[in-house]
Amino acid sequence: MKKLETERLYLRELVMEDKDALYNILSDPETMQYYPQTFDEVKVKRWIQWNMDNYQKYNHGLWAVILKNNDEFIGECGITMQEIENEIVPEIGFHIQKNYWNKGYATEAAIACRDYAFNTLNYSKIFSYTTLRNIPSQKIAKKLGMQTYKIFEKNDENQIAQIVFNTKQDKNRSK
Template sequence: MKIIETDRLYLREFVMHDKHELSKVLSDPESMQYYPHPFNEEEVKNWIKWNIENYKRDKHGLWAVILKEGDTFIGDCGITMQNIDDEKLPEIGFHVIKEYWNKGYATEAALACREYALNVLGYSKIFSYTTLRNIPSQKIAEKIGMKTYKFFEKNGEQQIVQVIYNNEG
């Protein structure tokens, strides 16, 4: 089921069958360099299960990102409830398979999720957070209009939180 559609992409709910394609990003050491480690097969399956639970509980989660041209799976993007400095907040997250980097897909998907979060789900603000080292994700957050909100420490590493409010879109 398509949740969001853009000019070049559509986002749909995960199914377990996505495990192989999703592992191309979640199990890749370069793609996961800002995570504690690349995911093994079980962790990829659990990622899909976690998102299916998110759909039921929150009516959103990370969705499969599909390139319309060729109906090609290229990663995930969506809105999850994250513990950000001891507060449960809606956060836009994304992962794109390496061969599709630097083509604007993450920005296009994140912008669509921003609009969905603010205009369909009715959130008054939406966040993004990552380690200070993850400059590419921070740049995408800036491209979709997010500004620095605060910093906090998680897993012994400094994190940056970015935000956009509903009236800033």
Template sequence: MKIIETERLYLRELAIEDRVELAKVLSNPESMEFYPHPFSEEEVEKWIRWNIDNYKKYSHGLWAVILKEGDVFIGDCGITMQTVDHEVVPEIGFHIIKEYCGKGYATEAALACKEYAFDVLNYDKVFSYTTVRNIPSQKVAEKIGMKLYKYFENQNGKQIVQVATKA
């Protein structure tokens, strides 16, 4: 079932059967450069189960990103509840398989998720946070209208937080 549809993409709930395709990004050392480590097969499956739980708990999570042309799985994108500097907030996150990066898919999916957060979920603010070294993700956040909110430290080092507010 399609949750969100854009010009080139649609987003649907992740399923356990997506683990092989999702591993193409979550288990890729280059794609996971800003994470503590690439995910094992078990961690990819746990990631999917975590999102399935989020769908039940919050009515959102990270969704499968599907390229309409060819019905191709290219990653995940969505809204999860994250603890950012001791505050639980809705956060837009994404992971796009390397061969599909640089084509605007992350921006297109993230923008659709931002609109969904405001228009469907009725959040007043939505956040994005990354390590300070993750410039590509910060640029996606900027492209969808997010502004610098603050910096904070967590177990993964210094983080930058960006925010968008409902118009």
């Protein structure tokens, strides 16, 4: 079932049958270089189950990113609830298969997720966070209109949290 659709992609809920395709991404050291560790098969299964639970609890999670032209699974992108210094906030995250990097897919999927967060879920703000070393993800956050919110420590490393506000809601507040 398609959850979101863009010009080149559609996003759908992850299912256990995605395990092998997702494992190829999350077990790759280069793809996961800014993450605390790569994932083994057990952790990938838990990851998918966590997202399936999030769909029930929040009506969102990370979704499979699929190329429209050939139905190829190229990654995951979506909205999860994350803790940033004792505050639980909606956060856009993604992992894209490395042979699809620098083609705009992560940005395209993340923009669709940002718009879904604002227009369907009615969040007033959405975040992204990553290590200070992860410049590519920070550039995508800027393309989403995000600005630096704060620097904090998590997993023994400095992280940067970025934020964008729902300008439609801000305009409605000023009326």
